[in-house]
Amino acid sequence: MKIFNACLKKIYKTTYVMGLLISPFVFAQSEVVEALNPNWLSNEVLQSNAGLTAQELRVKARRELVESASALDDPRISYSVAPSSIGDQIPSNFGNALGVRQVIQLNQSFPWPGKLSLRTDLAATQVEIAQYSYEELQLSLVHQSRSLWAQLWYVEQALLTNSSHQQLLEELEEVSATRYANGLGLQQDLLQIQTDLVEAAYQESALNQQRRRIYARINSLINRSPSSELGVPVMELEEPDIPAFEVLENWMYESQPQILGLQAESNAAFNRTQLAEKDDFPDIQLNIGYNEIMNDSALRFQVGVSINIPFDFGKRSSRKAATRFEYNSSLADINLLKNDLSAELEQELSRYEEFQDNIALLETELIPIAEQTFTAASANYEGGGGDFAALTAAQQKLLDIRLRLVQMRAEKFMTVTEIDRLSGGKLWPVEDVQ
Numbered sequence: 017m018k019i020f021n022a023c024l025k026k027i028y029k030t031t032y033v034m035g036l037l038i039s040p041f042v043f044a045q046s047e048v049v050e051a052l053n054p055n056w057l058s059n060e061v062l063q064s065n066a067g068l069t070a071q072e073l074r075v076k077a078r079r080e081l082v083e084s085a086s087a088l089d090d091p092r093i094s095y096s097v098a099p100s101s102i103g104d105q106i107p108s109n110f111g112n113a114l115g116v117r118q119v120i121q122l123n124q125s126f127p128w129p130g131k132l133s134l135r136t137d138l139a140a141t142q143v144e145i146a147q148y149s150y151e152e153l154q155l156s157l158v159h160q161s162r163s164l165w166a167q168l169w170y171v172e173q174a175l176l177t178n179s180s181h182q183q184l185l186e187e188l189e190e191v192s193a194t195r196y197a198n199g200l201g202l203q204q205d206l207l208q209i210q211t212d213l214v215e216a217a218y219q220e221s222a223l224n225q226q227r228r229r230i231y232a233r234i235n236s237l238i239n240r241s242p243s244s245e246l247g248v249p250v251m252e253l254e255e256p257d258i259p260a261f262e263v264l265e266n267w268m269y270e271s272q273p274q275i276l277g278l279q280a281e282s283n284a285a286f287n288r289t290q291l292a293e294k295d296d297f298p299d300i301q302l303n304i305g306y307n308e309i310m311n312d313s314a315l316r317f318q319v320g321v322s323i324n325i326p327f328d329f330g331k332r333s334s335r336k337a338a339t340r341f342e343y344n345s346s347l348a349d350i351n352l353l354k355n356d357l358s359a360e361l362e363q364e365l366s367r368y369e370e371f372q373d374n375i376a377l378l379e380t381e382l383i384p385i386a387e388q389t390f391t392a393a394s395a396n397y398e399g400g401g402g403d404f405a406a407l408t409a410a411q412q413k414l415l416d417i418r419l420r421l422v423q424m425r426a427e428k429f430m431t432v433t434e435i436d437r438l439s440g441g442k443l444w445p446v447e448d449v450q
Contacts, residue, residue: 052247054165057234058446061161062154064239071153075146078139085139086132092123098309106308121305128297134290141284148277155273155441157237162433164234169249170426171227177419178223182216185209188408205404212408253425255432256444258368264361264439269354271440278353282346289339295332298323361438364431371428378421386414 062068098117106117189209195201232242258264269275303320310316326332393410396403436444 051250052165052168053250054162055447057161057165057238058158059448060238061157062446065157065237066239068150068153068157071146071150075143075150078143078146082136082139082143085135088127088132089125094121094123095119117308119305119307119309121303123304124302126300126302128294128299131291131294131299134287134294138284138287138291141280141287144280145277145284148273148280152273152277155437158441158446159433159437161234161237163430164230164237165249166253166426166429166433168227168230168234168246169251169253169429170423171223171230172248173422173426174419175220175223175227177415177422178216178220181415182213182220184411185213185216189213192404201404208405208408212412253429255429256436258365258432258435258443261362261365264365264435264443265358267439267442268357268361271442272357272438273440275350275353275357278346278350282343282350285339285343285346289336289343292332292336292339295335296326298326357438361435364435364438368428368431368435371424371431375421375424375428378417378424382417383414383421386410386417390414 096119098119106115189206192201192206192209196203196206231244231246234246235242235244301322303318303322305318305320307316307318390407390410390413393403393407396406432444436442
């Protein structure tokens with residue numbers, strides 16, 4: 017019995033140490049593997065992600081097209097001859113040299129005033145749209161990197177908990193086997209502990225594979241080989257303070273790339289409506305020509321102007337109506353997106369407050385009660401009046417609650433990253449790594 021009591025005290029000490037290891041405030045960082053900081057990871061993603069590089073090049077491509085939008089169409093030159101004049105006496109040295117009368121004409125089109133500036137404005141809005149798409153991708157990548165970091169943090173804590181749990185079960189197995197061999201315990205107690213050990217080993221294997229999958233996703237974000245080594249996440253979960261809904265909503269309206277991108281698309285739609293209105297006015301074509309059909313040399317050089325006659329025939333009015341519908345549709349899309357994002361923001365704030373309340377409940381009430389229950393079960397069993405099943409159940413309950421606390425803290429962290437994404441990155445800017 018003395019040996020058993022000594023083992024039981026050792027088991028209680030192990031469980032207590034486990035509580036310290038997974039406490040939200042007293043984690044110890046491994047000295048073997050370099051710590052993986054979420055801010056470093058976000059910076060690495062923004063510098064190395066291939067998709068972000070591709071989108072940046074698209075922005076540059078759109079920017080190069082702005083200057084060309086205000087350029088005139090290429091001039092046109094036409095050349096023709098009069099076949100029946102071949103062999104005739106041509107009243108010009110050039111015509112005589114070729115033996116045929118010729119007509120040469122140069123044309124240059126000039127759009128109606130205002131069209132070129134509108135085309136330039138339209139090209140500039142296309143650059144804005146591409147730029148906001150780039151910023152939206154940046155924001156999404158930061159959100160992904162932080163969420164994956166939180167998932168990795170949870171897996172590491174779950175593995176730490178699992179390892180300590182297996183150690184505890186092995187010690188319990190030793191105690192139970194000794195009691196069963198001495199006729200003091202039941203075989204079912206020993207079999208139950210062995211079953212729990214197998215389940216713990218299964219959970220460890222599943223967590224290791226989950227960590228491997230998270231590593232692959234993180235390495236994909238930073239443009240590395242899927243199996244590249246990564247450090248262990250730092251143990252501190254540092255988060256920004258969450259301001260009031262109104263502040264976050266204002267940030268969202270000012271900085272959210274989705275909203276700004278739709279506003280740029282609306283500006284582009286408005287430019288198209290103005291261009292459609294300009295189609296009611298003719299374009300101008302300047303013509304300069306040399307005509308050898310004329311015998312009188314003074315009549316050969318010709319200058320002229322031509323314009324298109326903008327008859328409607330239904331085509332211009334339909335284009336104008338279509339562009340107005342597109343513009344009004346873009347305004348409705350902006351209002352819809354703002355309403356949707358505001359609703360998402362309210363939901364995420366609700367989740368954040370729920371996690372905050374539940375974490376406080378676990379830390380201040382559930383964990384102390386579970387610790388007291390385990391202590392009482394240990395004392396009862398040590399005194400000979402307790403139940404072994406009650407002891408293991410109390411120990412398992414305590415571990416489950418602590419693991420639930422770790423999971424909630426990780427999910428709260430991911431909720432903060434989602435709130436930051438909705439706010440356009442104003443809540444939690446990525447700091448430069450020195």
